[in-house]
Amino acid sequence: MTRVAAIDCGTNSIRLLVADVPADGGHTDLLRRMEVVRLGQGVDATGRLAPEAIERTRLVLAEYAAAARDLGATDVRMVATSATRDAANRAEFEDMARATLGRTPDVVTGREEAELSFLGATGSVAAAAAAHGLQPPRPPYLVVDIGGGSTEFVLGDDDGVLAARSVDIGCVRLTERHLHDDPPTPEQTALGERDIRTALAEVTAEVPVDRAATLVGLAGSVTTVAALALDLPTYDSEAIHGSRIPVDDVRRVAAGLLAATRVQRAASPVMHPGRVDVIGAGALVLRVLMDEFGLPEVTVSEHDILDGIALRLARPQA
Structure with a gap:
C-alpha cells in the first residue's frame, strides 16, 4: 500500500486527494479537498496569469502541502493544466509552486491530461x-x-x-x-x-x-x-x-x-x-x-x- 498526494491545479479550481493505493484494485481516500481559486482569471484575454490569481492559488497550495505532510504522504505530484499551459508568465507560477510545495508542478500536455482523466474516470x-x-x-x-x-x-x-x-x-x-x-x-x-x-x-x-x-x-x-x-x-x-x-x-x-x-x-x-x-x-x-x-x-x-x-x-x- 502506497500513500500518495495528488494535486490538480486547473483553470477554475485546485483540488487535493490523499489516498492509500494498493498494488491493484481500488484506492482508499483519506482526504479530498476542492477550492475555487480561478487561476485562469483573464488568461484567455491577456495571455498571462494575474498576480492576484497566483496569490489565491499559493494560499490554498500551502494548506494542501501541510495536509499531505501531516497525513504522511510518501510522494506528491502536482499537475497544472490549461491555464498554466497558455500563460506567458508560466515561470512565475512554477516558481511559486516550487517554493510552496517543495517541487516543481508538472504542466502536462493536453494528451497526458486526457490520459490521466481516462484512467481516473473509468477505474x-x-x-x-x-x-x-x-x-x-x-x-x-x-x-x-x-x-x-x-x-x-x-x-x-x-x-x-x-x-x-x-x-x-x-x-x-x-x-x-x-x-x-x-x-x-x-x-x-x-x-x-x-x-x-x-x-x-x-x-x-x-x-x-x-x-x-x-x-x-x-x-x-x-x-x-x-x-x-x-x-x-x-x-x-x-x-x-x-x-x-x-x-x-x-x-x-x-x-x-x-x-x-x-x-x-x-x-x-x-x-x-x-x-x-x-x-x-x-x-x-x-x-x-x-x-x-x-x-x-x-x-x-x-x-x-x-x-x-x-x-x-x-x-x-x-
Whole structure:
C-alpha cells in the first residue's frame, strides 16, 4: 500500500486527494479537498496569469502541502493544466509552486491530461453502476472532462486510451468570451455554441467518437448538471457517482441555467459558490456535445484526473 498526494491545479479550481493505493484494485481516500481559486482569471484575454490569481492559488497550495505532510504522504505530484499551459508568465507560477510545495508542478500536455482523466474516470464506473443497481457501462468509453479552460475527449477501452484530443472550450473561457450578461442573451449563447461546435469538429477529426458505446462525463460542470437533473436536496457525491442522465434532462437543465440569473443559480442547494458564474457555459458544452454526437445519456463520474494522478503516482505503469 502506497500513500500518495495528488494535486490538480486547473483553470477554475485546485483540488487535493490523499489516498492509500494498493498494488491493484481500488484506492482508499483519506482526504479530498476542492477550492475555487480561478487561476485562469483573464488568461484567455491577456495571455498571462494575474498576480492576484497566483496569490489565491499559493494560499490554498500551502494548506494542501501541510495536509499531505501531516497525513504522511510518501510522494506528491502536482499537475497544472490549461491555464498554466497558455500563460506567458508560466515561470512565475512554477516558481511559486516550487517554493510552496517543495517541487516543481508538472504542466502536462493536453494528451497526458486526457490520459490521466481516462484512467481516473473509468477505474470505478463498473462498481458505481453496481451500487446503483445498474448494468455496468460498456466500452469503448468516450470520457469527456469539461474543465475551466479546456475540455478533454478521450476514447478508450479496458486496455487503455485509443485516441484523445484537448480543445479550448472550458466553462471559464467560454463565459469570459461570450456570456457577459445576467442572464446571457440568446445571441451570446449562440456564439458560445458556435465555438463549441467548431471545437467538436476538431475532436472528430482525431477521435472516432462514433465508436463509443458509453459517454462518461466528469468534473464539476457535469456533476452539478447531474445533481440538478436528479433534483437532489443537497450535493451528494454517492448519488451522483455512477448516475446516468438522459440527454433530455441535460437539455432541460442547461436551458434553465442559461435562462437563470446569478442570484437564482446561487440559490440552488447543490451549487458550489465557485461554479455560479460559469456553470451555464459548462452545461452548454455538455448539451451541445451530446446533441452533436447523438449520445442518449451520460454516465457521471466523481472520479477524474485527480484519481488518475494518484493511481499513476503509486503505479507508474498504470
